[in-house]
Amino acid sequence: MRSRGRLALPQILTLGFLSIILIGTILLSLPFSSAAGHATSYINAFFTATSATCVTGMTVVNTALHWSLFGKIVILILVEIGGLGFMSFAVLLFVFMRRKMDLTTQLLTQQSLNLQSFANTRSIVMLVIELSLSIQLLGTGLIFIDFYPRYGFVKGLGYSIFHSISAFCNAGFDLFNNSLVRFQNDPYLLFVLTCLIISGSLGFLVWKDLLLYRKDHYLSLHTKLALTTYLGLIIISFIVFLITEGNFSNESHLTVFQRLMNTYFMSVTPRTAGFYSYPMTKVSMGGMFFTMILMLIGGTPGSTAGGLKTTTVGILLIRVWATLRGKRDATFWGRRFSDDNVQRSLTLVFLVAVVLSIATLILTITETIPKHFGIEYILFDVVSAFGTTGLTLGLTPHLTIIGKLIFAVLMFMGRVGVFTVMYSLLTSKRPEDAFRYPEENIMIG
Amino acid sequence: MRSRGRLALPQILTLGFLSIILIGTILLSLPFSSAAGHATSYINAFFTATSATCVTGMTVVNTALHWSLFGKIVILILVEIGGLGFMSFAVLLFVFMRRKMDLTTQLLTQQSLNLQSFANTRSIVMLVIELSLSIQLLGTGLIFIDFYPRYGFVKGLGYSIFHSISAFCNAGFDLFNNSLVRFQNDPYLLFVLTCLIISGSLGFLVWKDLLLYRKDHYLSLHTKLALTTYLGLIIISFIVFLITEGNFSNESHLTVFQRLMNTYFMSVTPRTAGFYSYPMTKVSMGGMFFTMILMLIGGTPGSTAGGLKTTTVGILLIRVWATLRGKRDATFWGRRFSDDNVQRSLTLVFLVAVVLSIATLILTITETIPKHFGIEYILFDVVSAFGTTGLTLGLTPHLTIIGKLIFAVLMFMGRVGVFTVMYSLLTSKRPEDAFRYPEENIMIG
Ligand SMILES: [K+]
Ligand SMILES: [K+]
Numbered sequence: 058m059r060s061r062g063r064l065a066l067p068q069i070l071t072l073g074f075l076s077i078i079l080i081g082t083i084l085l086s087l088p089f090s091s092a093a094g095h096a097t098s099y100i101n102a103f104f105t106a107t108s109a110t111c112v113t114g115m116t117v118v119n120t121a122l123h124w125s126l127f128g129k130i131v132i133l134i135l136v137e138i139g140g141l142g143f144m145s146f147a148v149l150l151f152v153f154m155r156r157k158m159d160l161t162t163q164l165l166t167q168q169s170l171n172l173q174s175f176a177n178t179r180s181i182v183m184l185v186i187e188l189s190l191s192i193q194l195l196g197t198g199l200i201f202i203d204f205y206p207r208y209g210f211v212k213g214l215g216y217s218i219f220h221s222i223s224a225f226c227n228a229g230f231d232l233f234n235n236s237l238v239r240f241q242n243d244p245y246l247l248f249v250l251t252c253l254i255i256s257g258s259l260g261f262l263v264w265k266d267l268l269l270y271r272k273d274h275y276l277s278l279h280t281k282l283a284l285t286t287y288l289g290l291i292i293i294s295f296i297v298f299l300i301t302e303g304n305f306s307n308e309s310h311l312t313v314f315q316r317l318m319n320t321y322f323m324s325v326t327p328r329t330a331g332f333y334s335y336p337m338t339k340v341s342m343g344g345m346f347f348t349m350i351l352m353l354i355g356g357t358p359g360s361t362a363g364g365l366k367t368t369t370v371g372i373l374l375i376r377v378w379a380t381l382r383g384k385r386d387a388t389f390w391g392r393r394f395s396d397d398n399v400q401r402s403l404t405l406v407f408l409v410a411v412v413l414s415i416a417t418l419i420l421t422i423t424e425t426i427p428k429h430f431g432i433e434y435i436l437f438d439v440v441s442a443f444g445t446t447g448l449t450l451g452l453t454p455h456l457t458i459i460g461k462l463i464f465a466v467l468m469f470m471g472r473v474g475v476f477t478v479m480y481s482l483l484t485s486k487r488p489e490d491a492f493r494y495p496e497e498n499i500m501i502g
Numbered sequence: 503m504r505s506r507g508r509l510a511l512p513q514i515l516t517l518g519f520l521s522i523i524l525i526g527t528i529l530l531s532l533p534f535s536s537a538a539g540h541a542t543s544y545i546n547a548f549f550t551a552t553s554a555t556c557v558t559g560m561t562v563v564n565t566a567l568h569w570s571l572f573g574k575i576v577i578l579i580l581v582e583i584g585g586l587g588f589m590s591f592a593v594l595l596f597v598f599m600r601r602k603m604d605l606t607t608q609l610l611t612q613q614s615l616n617l618q619s620f621a622n623t624r625s626i627v628m629l630v631i632e633l634s635l636s637i638q639l640l641g642t643g644l645i646f647i648d649f650y651p652r653y654g655f656v657k658g659l660g661y662s663i664f665h666s667i668s669a670f671c672n673a674g675f676d677l678f679n680n681s682l683v684r685f686q687n688d689p690y691l692l693f694v695l696t697c698l699i700i701s702g703s704l705g706f707l708v709w710k711d712l713l714l715y716r717k718d719h720y721l722s723l724h725t726k727l728a729l730t731t732y733l734g735l736i737i738i739s740f741i742v743f744l745i746t747e748g749n750f751s752n753e754s755h756l757t758v759f760q761r762l763m764n765t766y767f768m769s770v771t772p773r774t775a776g777f778y779s780y781p782m783t784k785v786s787m788g789g790m791f792f793t794m795i796l797m798l799i800g801g802t803p804g805s806t807a808g809g810l811k812t813t814t815v816g817i818l819l820i821r822v823w824a825t826l827r828g829k830r831d832a833t834f835w836g837r838r839f840s841d842d843n844v845q846r847s848l849t850l851v852f853l854v855a856v857v858l859s860i861a862t863l864i865l866t867i868t869e870t871i872p873k874h875f876g877i878e879y880i881l882f883d884v885v886s887a888f889g890t891t892g893l894t895l896g897l898t899p900h901l902t903i904i905g906k907l908i909f910a911v912l913m914f915m916g917r918v919g920v921f922t923v924m925y926s927l928l929t930s931k932r933p934e935d936a937f938r939y940p941e942e943n944i945m946i947g
Contacts, residue, residue: 300867346859346866373852377849403848408826421786422746429873432787432877
């Protein structure tokens with residue numbers, strides 16, 4: 058019984074996400090879901106459902122034009138399920154059904170949210186869900202102030218709901234043809250969206266700590282590291298993009314403040330949101346390369362973000378720095394990282410490197426690269442899929458069927474898989490044979 | 503006394519290599535070293551000396567045309583010093599001076615060659631050096647059989663010596679305009695060169711084990727892992743290049759066997775040798791990307807190779823596989839890898855990723871990318887410098903001064919630095935404060 062529950066842990070999450078994607082695929086392939094009333098091909102419905110559930114925002118058909126209102130609502134629901142996480146929804150269902158959670162579910166939720174004690178699992182999950190919905194509601198209101206004069210009441214409200222959810226869940230879906238390029242000169246909207254994006258990508262655990270801080274006066278090491286890395290990355294990104302893009306000095310129709318706002322928007326969005334106010338194809342090579350690094354890093358674990366996660370990168374930078382300084386322990390704010398944490402982070406980075414390399418290699422054979430592009434045409438979109446960012450240099454809409462399948466796997470791994478892999482890591486502590494092979498050192502590097 | 507010796511370990515190696523590069527720079531900048539009798543600019547002399555000492559083979563001036571006979575001999579000596587390693591030379595000097603090695607030197611040599619016991623350090627180093635020189639002599643003879651009819655006795659012999667040393671030391675310097683492209687239809691020469699390349703890139707430790715095998719009937723875990731990874735990589739590379747390049751089916755002037763030989767040559771050379779028989783600019787995008795991966799992996803530690811090293815990649819693949827299978831230990835051939843080994847390998851990979859990303863980002867700003875190239879124009883050469891491979895897509899000869907300096911640092915780190923970093927890792931075990939911060943877990947991935 059006990060080992061069944063343990064073994065099932067990663068499978069439950071994986072199968073859960075897969076079922077949602079499959080239900081989404083079926084719904085989106087119905088003629089009713091497309092604006093034209095035709096059935097959408099299974100592969101395109103599958104790609105869109107995966108992209109929505111994995112909050113990536115990559116599209117092979119135009120979201121605004123291809124889908125009917127019903128189709129758009131299906132996408133939104135998939136985004137919300139993917140964004141808040143499969144587990145929170147399971148808990149929510151249990152709460153509504155007024156059934157006590159069985160122990161397996163409680164353990165699963167607790168581990169997925171990294172909670173310290175059994176007692177308040179349910180109430181904290183409820184708190185986080187309430188907070189998420191409140192922020193999305195507030196976001197809708199703030200966006201509506203901007204959209205009402207532009208689009209009128211009904212369309213304005215619909216658009217506000219859609220983009221508030223899409224921003225908070227870091228999904229990156231938009232109902233305009235080219236993301237937010239038309240709002241380059243609208244610092245208010247860009248600022249509201251970055252607030253939503255940041256709120257959504259901090260993760261449940263950070264929110265829990267922040268919400269309980271007034272009562273407990275305690276921040277976990279996780280929260281401290283996540284917030285520090287997050288803030289550090291935004292500042293570094295802002296400086297790098299100021300240098301590589303020269304603060305968009307050739308966009309003469311924008312004021313200096315508006316340009317700064319676009320640089321700021323560019324510093325926040327690539328890590329997982331996937332919105333853009335400046336077309337990626339016009340970004341410099343340096344900016345494009347740095348965007349790739351940001352997409353690879355991603356957001357905070359336990360959030361809607363994909364990628365390696367800020368805590369992974371933070372812990373490794375601290376570990377490498379400690380190693381280079383000849384120190385035994387990697388420490389941060391008076392706490393020491395466990396060897397397990399460090400080794401799991403490092404294994405994750407290597408594993409991701411192997412997976413992305415193999416995907417890229419296959420895609421160089423199956424896909425066609427236009428004359429004026431290099432390897433970045435494939436590499437950028439591969440990293441974007443894994444980071445569940447959804448930015449593209451142009452490859453995604455032209456993917457072959459093999460390409461679409463590989464991208465679906467990458468999005469899935471970015472959102473669920475790495476998590477699942479980490480679960481296998483965490484649960485590998487079952488009793489093993491007492492016999493171990495003798496240890497022997499080899500030469501490294 | 504003891505801590506002084508320990509602290510000096512990485513510095514001795516670093517300063518040793520640096521002094522050799524500086525002496526080489528001064529010699530190469532003399533008017534006497536250039537064919538035209540003009541002084542070579544310090545930056546170009548420095549770049550060439552670094553490239554030779556770090557056995558990379560990257561050039562900013564044409565080796566055959568720019569340098570005089572004296573200049574070419576200076577380059578060869580730098581290659582031989584860099585190739586056999588600074589430490590072996592130090593031992594060699596001691597042997598010639600008939601002085602007993604002091605304990606620090608003995609420890610240093612022993613650690614750098616990963617020997618198990620004090621007793622036979624000197625004799626084993628001598629054995630390895632004798633073997634190296636014998637192989638290079640044999641290689642010269644085998645190449646001369648091919649070059650004598652082509653170039654006559656004097657030029658043929660000179661060319662044979664130069665290319666035998668360059669191949670065995672995996673330096674990649676050549677005296678032709680475009681590496682070995684003119685020998686595409688000469689399977690004999692290509693085969694001899696791959697034999698030299700492989701012999702040179704196995705590393706001292708593997709050679710020691712192989713040489714003593716008839717007596718000891720023992721292969722260390724290091725040797726087993728290095729040989730397995732090496733063989734595996736050649737087979738995988740051969741298959742991948744057969745697919746991506748279609749066995750050069752459009753090179754109608756070559757027989758099928760000659761084409762297979764070129765594919766084989768392409769599978770052996772990118773990992774650190776840097777010779778090519780087929781121009782990199784004509785290779786497909788997939789082949790180019792896979793070549794980058796091979797350059798990044800590099801050869802065996804303790805050899806003339808740069809890059810991450812085969813054992814690092816081997817140990818990590820085994821560790822990741824064990825992790826995914828839920829196993830506690832990473833084992834190979836009945837031996838268990840130590841946690842230290844695994845963590846150092848992982849740290850190395852992450853550190854290298856950070857260094858190469860920063861270098862690439864700076865170069866996207868300082869260098870100019872031609873219209874029909876993408877990010878690979880910079881990324882490929884960056885990886886090539888770090889892997890001390892020396893292949894180029896065309897950037898290296900056009901580097902700016904900042905670019906040349908960054909590349910010199912990358913070559914140096916590829917050949918010496920990672921090694922040095924690992925030394926700092928190995929020697930971090932000095933007594934530390936008894937006080938350690940309390941441990942706390944964070945959420946990963
Ligand atoms: K996204
Ligand atoms: K080389």
